[in-house]
Amino acid sequence: MMETIAQPVAGNELGDRIVKVNHAGEHGAVCIYSGQIFAARLIAPRLVNELTEFRCHELRHRAVFWAELQRRGKPRCHSYLLCGFGGYALGLITGLFGAGAIAATTVAVEQVVLRHLGQQLCVLRGNDPAAVSAISSIVSEEREHHARSSVHIKAGSVWAKLLTPVVSASTEAVIWLGMRL
Ligand SMILES: [Fe+2]
Ligand SMILES: [Fe+2]
Numbered sequence: 001m002m003e004t005i006a007q008p009v010a011g012n013e014l015g016d017r018i019v020k021v022n023h024a025g026e027h028g029a030v031c032i033y034s035g036q037i038f039a040a041r042l043i044a045p046r047l048v049n050e051l052t053e054f055r056c057h058e059l060r061h062r063a064v065f066w067a068e069l070q071r072r073g074k075p076r077c078h079s080y081l082l083c084g085f086g087g088y089a090l091g092l093i094t095g096l097f098g099a100g101a102i103a104a105t106t107v108a109v110e111q112v113v114l115r116h117l118g119q120q121l122c123v124l125r126g127n128d129p130a131a132v133s134a135i136s137s138i139v140s141e142e143r144e145h146h147a148r149s150s151v152h153i154k155a156g157s158v159w160a161k162l163l164t165p166v167v168s169a170s171t172e173a174v175i176w177l178g179m180r181l
Helices: 002-006 012-043 045-071 080-095 099-124 129-150 158-180
Strands: none
Touching: 012 045, 012 080, 012 099, 012 129, 012 158, 045 099, 045 129, 080 099, 080 158, 099 129, 099 158
16 A cells, blocks of 8 residues: 555656756756847847846746756756757857847747647646646746747748758757656
């Protein structure tokens, strides 16, 4: 009987992994915006205020998942530092190409993020309420980043065509890796 009681509640292990990967992902997002802000100050100063606002949201998202990880007694993901360095490099390099490239990067990242958040809510609903509430608390701001950045992309943008596949694939790869580390 003791073994039965000691069994984790179904879904919690998956919830732990998702909270961990989201925490690392939010760190990546903070660093993408930091890299973009650095580049935008030189090249597209009109975007600095908006990017700073978005980074503020990402800092809160990271804190939400960190608090949830600590509550569960789990360490951060092994991919955490990689997400930070990779994110900063992605933000800085794409940022140096200007407003169109910055917006295309944000839209591509957020599109993948929003799809994953939706899937996570589906698999966790009913078996991990704390993870569901952490995820639900960030979705509207991620939607806002996607929508407000889309406005900066001109129809037929070369940056959107060039960057979307690369950035989407990199974001997917980081999430895939994080779920396995
Ligand atoms: Fe976020
Ligand atoms: Fe975001």
